[in-house]
Amino acid sequence: MPVSHLMPRIAGIATAVPPHALPQSEVVAHAAETFGNRFRDFERLRPVFENTGIIQRYSVQPFEWFHRSQNWQQRTEAYLDGATDLFRDAASQAMDAAGVTAGEIDTVVTVSSTGIATPSLEARAHAALGFRPDVRRVPVFGLGCAGGVTGLSLAARLARADPGSKVLLVAVEICTLAFRDDELTKSNIVATALFGDGAAGLVLTADEGEGARVVSSGEHLWPETLGVMGWQVDPVGFSAIFSASIPDLVSQKMRPAVAAFLERQDEALDDLSGFAFHPGGAKVVEALEQAFALPQGTLNVERETLRDFGNMSAPTVLFVLQRKLEEGLPGRSLVSALGPGFTGSFVRLDA
Incomplete structure (x- = not known):
């Protein structure tokens, strides 16, 4: 090629x-x-x-x-x-x-x-x-x-x-x-x-070497969610803004957003064989399991990353991805995280 x-x-x-x-x-x-x-x-x-x-x-x-x-x-x-x-x-x-x-x-x-x-x-x-x-x-x-x-x-x-x-x-x-x-x-x-x-x-x-390939990527920003997550800035520094609604948003909104992203690539959720999620917190991981009907153990690496390092914001999902690539991330996989906006970000990998 x-x-x-x-x-x-x-x-x-x-x-x-x-x-x-x-x-x-x-x-x-x-x-x-x-x-x-x-x-x-x-x-x-x-x-x-x-x-x-x-x-x-x-x-x-x-x-x-x-x-x-x-x-x-x-x-x-x-x-x-x-x-x-x-x-x-x-x-x-x-x-x-x-x-x-x-x-x-x-x-x-x-x-x-x-x-x-x-x-x-x-x-x-x-x-x-x-x-x-x-x-x-x-x-x-x-x-x-x-x-x-x-x-x-x-x-x-x-x-x-x-x-x-x-x-x-x-x-x-x-x-x-x-x-x-x-x-x-x-x-x-x-x-x-x-x-x-x-x-x-x-x-x-982009060359002929070995390694997981980025097939596609996308985002989804939910309207009227600016107050869900972010920073408030004052003379002392940043202070966190969090909404208690985040796990519910994940449970209700994440799966349809991912499905729509995949549909734009002529793919479907059933085509996926692996996941690497940002483990924002224990409740978020549970909500992801429920939203995507994942078998027990699918998100063990997410939980272990949270256990050993906490939520490090942006790098955390890449800690998860590294572990899963080392352990053999299967075929068509989704890498995903949620952040201020309130936004979902998606990358489709072929491992």
């Missing part, structure tokens, strides 16, 4: 986490100390920590950092340092997995919504990694938890548009910097119970 007609393939994939482990038992103890005497609903919400299915997460900062009040500037400085380090780690490992050097990368797509970096992260990591001066840079902000899948979609389209070129995607999120001791809200408690830091990198290229 001519190279120009080949679908982009994943030539290499890798993940990275920062050095500071946050055991869930210590997080809930810290939260109780922080909120217990000031937030009358904390004890009612305390089971949220225990029902997440999370045992451990990771952070760019140690526990001590969170015991001090941090303003926007301090959070931004921590983001720039931590996200740049994670970008380098994930990018280096992904390029090693693909057997390419930084000098061979033609385009870098950077996905991150948990901090503001101008110059963007790939520019900050440029010299250390050894990218060429003419490397094309595509920083993307605002996709939240959908960023890993939408980033994969974008990177694949760029690779397909320039056959033989090599596109590096890095999704990096420093969610823990949004932990707030001044926000006495349910959304803040849920964020404190769920989120961790991490990064994932992929190299894509």
Whole structure:
């Protein structure tokens, strides 16, 4: 088959986490100390920590950092340092997995919504990694938890548009910097119970090599859902916006949206033999199982990823995808995540 007609393939994939482990038992103890005497609903919400299915997460900062009040500037400085380090780690490992050097990368797509970096992260990591001066840079902000899948979609389209070129995607999120001791809200408690830091990198290229191929991609934005998920910004930093309706939205809306996406590609849900979902939380994973009538065990990797790393926003689904590719993701598969908008993002892979 001519190279120009080949679908982009994943030539290499890798993940990275920062050095500071946050055991869930210590997080809930810290939260109780922080909120217990000031937030009358904390004890009612305390089971949220225990029902997440999370045992451990990771952070760019140690526990001590969170015991001090941090303003926007301090959070931004921590983001720039931590996200740049994670970008380098994930990018280096992904390029090693693909057997390419930084000098061979033609385009870098950077996905991150948990901090503001101008110059963007790939520019900050440029010299250390050894990218060429003419490397094309595509920083993307605002996709939240959908960023890993939408980033994969974008990177694949760029690779397909320039056959033989090599596109590096890095999704990096420093969610823990949004932990707030001044926000006495349910959304803040849920964020404190769920989120961790991490990064994932992929190299894509449209050539005749081996690897899972991106066949198609798409999105679905549900109307009048702007308040379901996102950031609120104030002088202290970001604070999370979450709606309790998310699992219900997944249960009721996700399957029809995926079916419509597949129909546009002349495919159907019954054609799929594998799934890789973003595990936004334990209830979301349960809702996905119900929505797609999946056999028990189908989403074990999603649960294990949530257990070991928490919800890292955009990179999380790529952690899942890496594991499933290593274990043998079957044939026609769907990679999917949900994020602010409220939006579903979909990628169809042939593994």
